[in-house]
Amino acid sequence: MAQIVPINTKEDIFPQYLGTPIGDLIEYHNFHKTFDTKYDHAKLLVGMCMDNRKRLHIPENFAYVIRTGAGNLRTSEFKVSYAVAVGGVRAIALIGHNNCGMANLKAKEERFVKGLVDVGWDPKAAQDHFDHFAPMFEIGNELDFVMTEAQRLRSRYPKVLVAPLMYQLEDNRLYLLRRDNTLPKAVAAM
Incomplete structure (x- = not known):
């Protein structure tokens, strides 16, 4: 089971994402961080749903974005590999959303x-x-899918940082996801 974690301040961003393109994505989108950096190439691959109700607040050239139903990258594996191998990205933000x-x-x-x-x-x-x-x-389930797909991508690209995120349609904000550690180990491992 996955747990949604709100990101209301920079301190809410998980430590492993601070100072990375994942942290930058969250700051750009949730906190409207100023686009003071000019990017000459993508730093991040974003996999997100094709749903028309979502739009990210990010600077030009910051990210490759693959939009598919549910952000399901299983059928876009070659594009992901291209962004990693040729584009040089070392971070993937997998963004699900509620009511998918x-x-x-x-x-x-x-x-x-x-x-x-x-x-x-x-x-x-x-x-x-x-x-x-x-x-x-x-x-x-949207949450469980994003967590499972993130784990699949981590095993496929072990040297690439992969972050499972959720986009809540009600407030147009990004949220972090983590495994619910309050569950018995057998259930949490599912």
Whole structure:
């Protein structure tokens, strides 16, 4: 289980992120830190949802940004590798958000299929499309997905700092995530 940690002051940023592009991202977005540094290349890769309700407050050239459903980078692995290998980034901010459309896709199946039929799809083709891709893009719980995806990226890129974050739509702020250590070890390890 993941726990959301508010970031109201610079002191709330976890120590491992201070003085890194992750800390800078949080300061730019949550505290509107002045864009006093000119970046000639990206310092960070941001993976975040394609949802139109979110927008980051960051300077030009500061970050590569990959926007996919739920910020799911599994299908963008080559792009992540490019940003790391060629772009030279050594930090990844994986940003989930509350009320994500990729959570509980099964509940949206009928609307999804009908929406495709309404724009000209054959009903069977629309259903097959949903059946084929929904399992690939279903994330379950937003918090747990971001934590799991961050762990996957850490194992894939062991020398890259990976930070799981949440964007709360109600206040347009970033929050840190951590494992809930108050749970029994067997549950917290899940």
